[in-house]
Amino acid sequence: MKLRYIIFLSFFLLCFTGCYDHDEIDSLANVTAVGIEEEGFTFAIADTGSFSGEGDKGTESSIICIFSKSDNIENAIEEANSKISKKLSFSHLSAIIVSDYSAKEGIYDTVDYFEGMPDVRPQVLIAVSDIKPSLYLENLKPSLEVNTEKYFLSLFQKDSSYIPVLKMSDYTNSVKCSKDVIAPLITKTFGDDKSDGESTFLLGAVVLRNGKMCFECDDMVTLGLLNSTKNVVLDYQNQKYIINAEKAPTLTAKLNGEKPVVNIHLDVSNKNGIFTDGKYIEERIESYLKKVSEFGYDIFGFSDLLKKSFRTIQSYEKYNWQKSIVNCDYNVEVKISDGK
Amino acid sequence: MYIGEKETKWLFVTLIMSRVFVNGIKIFAEISGLLGVVFGLLCSGFMIFYFWIIDKIENVSANNFFDVMKISYGKTAAIFIGAALALISLFNASMRLKMFLSAVTDIILPDSPEAFVAIFFVIAIFAVSFLGLESLTRYALPTGVVIVALVLFTGIFNLENYRFSNIFPLMGNGYKMSKNVPDGIFLFSDIIYLYFLTGFFKKKHAIKRVWLKSVVLSGALITVVIGLYQLAVPYPASIGFDYPYFRLASLANTSVLFQRIDAVVYIIWLFSGFVSTGALALFTMIIFAENFDMSDYKGIIHIVIFLIIAFSALDKNYFNLLSNVFTLAVLIFIPVTAILYRFKALSRRKNNEA
Numbered sequence: 001m002k003l004r005y006i007i008f009l010s011f012f013l014l015c016f017t018g019c020y021d022h023d024e025i026d027s028l029a030n031v032t033a034v035g036i037e038e039e040g041f042t043f044a045i046a047d048t049g050s051f052s053g054e055g056d057k058g059t060e061s062s063i064i065c066i067f068s069k070s071d072n073i074e075n076a077i078e079e080a081n082s083k084i085s086k087k088l089s090f091s092h093l094s095a096i097i098v099s100d101y102s103a104k105e106g107i108y109d110t111v112d113y114f115e116g117m118p119d120v121r122p123q124v125l126i127a128v129s130d131i132k133p134s135l136y137l138e139n140l141k142p143s144l145e146v147n148t149e150k151y152f153l154s155l156f157q158k159d160s161s162y163i164p165v166l167k168m169s170d171y172t173n174s175v176k177c178s179k180d181v182i183a184p185l186i187t188k189t190f191g192d193d194k195s196d197g198e199s200t201f202l203l204g205a206v207v208l209r210n211g212k213m214c215f216e217c218d219d220m221v222t223l224g225l226l227n228s229t230k231n232v233v234l235d236y237q238n239q240k241y242i243i244n245a246e247k248a249p250t251l252t253a254k255l256n257g258e259k260p261v262v263n264i265h266l267d268v269s270n271k272n273g274i275f276t277d278g279k280y281i282e283e284r285i286e287s288y289l290k291k292v293s294e295f296g297y298d299i300f301g302f303s304d305l306l307k308k309s310f311r312t313i314q315s316y317e318k319y320n321w322q323k324s325i326v327n328c329d330y331n332v333e334v335k336i337s338d339g340k
Numbered sequence: 341m342y343i344g345e346k347e348t349k350w351l352f353v354t355l356i357m358s359r360v361f362v363n364g365i366k367i368f369a370e371i372s373g374l375l376g377v378v379f380g381l382l383c384s385g386f387m388i389f390y391f392w393i394i395d396k397i398e399n400v401s402a403n404n405f406f407d408v409m410k411i412s413y414g415k416t417a418a419i420f421i422g423a424a425l426a427l428i429s430l431f432n433a434s435m436r437l438k439m440f441l442s443a444v445t446d447i448i449l450p451d452s453p454e455a456f457v458a459i460f461f462v463i464a465i466f467a468v469s470f471l472g473l474e475s476l477t478r479y480a481l482p483t484g485v486v487i488v489a490l491v492l493f494t495g496i497f498n499l500e501n502y503r504f505s506n507i508f509p510l511m512g513n514g515y516k517m518s519k520n521v522p523d524g525i526f527l528f529s530d531i532i533y534l535y536f537l538t539g540f541f542k543k544k545h546a547i548k549r550v551w552l553k554s555v556v557l558s559g560a561l562i563t564v565v566i567g568l569y570q571l572a573v574p575y576p577a578s579i580g581f582d583y584p585y586f587r588l589a590s591l592a593n594t595s596v597l598f599q600r601i602d603a604v605v606y607i608i609w610l611f612s613g614f615v616s617t618g619a620l621a622l623f624t625m626i627i628f629a630e631n632f633d634m635s636d637y638k639g640i641i642h643i644v645i646f647l648i649i650a651f652s653a654l655d656k657n658y659f660n661l662l663s664n665v666f667t668l669a670v671l672i673f674i675p676v677t678a679i680l681y682r683f684k685a686l687s688r689r690k691n692n693e694a
Contacts, residue, residue, distance in 0.1 A: 118447045118448070118450070118586075121590060121593075122587075122590055122591055123591075123593050169591060172577065173573070173574055173577040176576055176577035176580055177574050177575070177576060177577050301505075304503065304505035304506075304508075305505065307505060307508035307509050308505075308508045308509075310508075310509040311509055311510065311511045311514075312373075312509050312511045312512065312513070312514050313372060313373070313509055313512055313513050313575065314513075314515075315509070316509050
């Protein structure tokens, strides 16, 4: 009987399999953001020593940036590790900031490398910066949110205002599935003021096809209304209105002969009840969709809707959606309510 | 010493699901679309049909399968066939060990050598062998229940990632289904071991219920997992992951508390790996002992473990080939035995009447 107990207890030994290549927490440098630019890579490491307060409300947060001049991420990590006293850990990575130059050249290899790391989460956000990411990250000094990992997540995933979001998993899926995705285009102001350190500005969105930036979207109203139920600011006759889609738009797509037709029904809520020109939004969305599809881009994923019209993947691929979208017709119907 | 029906059912669910957690559902993702999900149901349906057919030919499930073999092939031939079955089972256990060693070193312990991880699997096999089948089935019951809970939670925490458009076109890669039929069926192949455990049940007909319940339950779980994976990861990106279930788990991001569900998956999956590798090694010993009328298999534990480790050094590609050949051989062998048994039993009856 004693032997049985010993054998049973030896089962608990199995829990120690993870001890072989363990890293102590104080020997790790937690990278919260990575910058990708033409000259190399920037690793933004959370300076945990600067957390002087409790929880999220510390007095000051700082990011230590390590720049690595290298043409691929693997070498860059190696070089950065040799420069600092701790080992880079990417388990808290929350954002990848890409320069517009690198975004145009393509960042798939780098993102795919991170995707292959078991400790990196697929929810890591990707944003394109119109200034060099090294400059952006070095000047970023969040004061309202000392946890830099949380700073990026809160910045891009606001509950109220619409900001285009691109997750790492969506990016890699888009390359594998030959689909178009949008990423936020951001910038930053520089100065000694605390607000300068905290703020990041959204300039718009960019379209990525096959992992490369190929188009800039300027109509955030259309993007916001069709992609989310969050607030967007509408400039109309020199007035600013805050509107939002009450619920996700009802989308249907069918084939009229060889020509795709997309029908969109949208319930727009206008919280202060002043904006009533639904026709204007209809025309704006319709003309923007036409403009984007003339370039052959499908940024709202209408191709997914059209898949229902095909029985097999082979017949869908034969149809060649990317060529057909150029002739796509859109019927947009907008209903405005006062949101009460 | 007898084993309980409920416990054995969960042991086989654990055995089947342990493969699903590694890379088992990749074949269904390849078919893609709604057809991929339906294919999961069809494969489990086939295994139920398979059992029903054999049972219709002759009620071999009610007898000790080794006695059935002796009547079907004669004593001497049965011993050789039994030895071949033990060898196949040995390879199967090695394959399972190899599968888990590769997966563990790929995703959990990338810097450690396979030999280090193998030590823990050897401990698991030793523990399972000494504790015996009864203790193993008792241990499998909570493991199985936790697996069900894991699938359920993975499904719930991934709600925001589901896109219904991913199941279209409905027929997906329809033509790939024919290519993947054997692999889909082989996913359930561990259930065949039930035939060799007939002697461990108090009621001889229990195997029918255990077979049916295990296949239905694991079939339902597999179908759910395929469905969730298809909804969360679009085709063809879905076939690019070596460990689909981990992908599904790592996508879960419901709240701060549950954002690292993949870590929970590691633990449960690892334990299902220990249980399944230990179980297959134990089944090998049981087959060997029953075949050679040994009163106890404990004397061969160290030899079996040594051989399992030695075979696991084989190349991965050989394993895939051997796995399919062996499973097919056993799948054909059982109905052939049943047919022969029926004829022999009939002729015996006639002789007795004469």
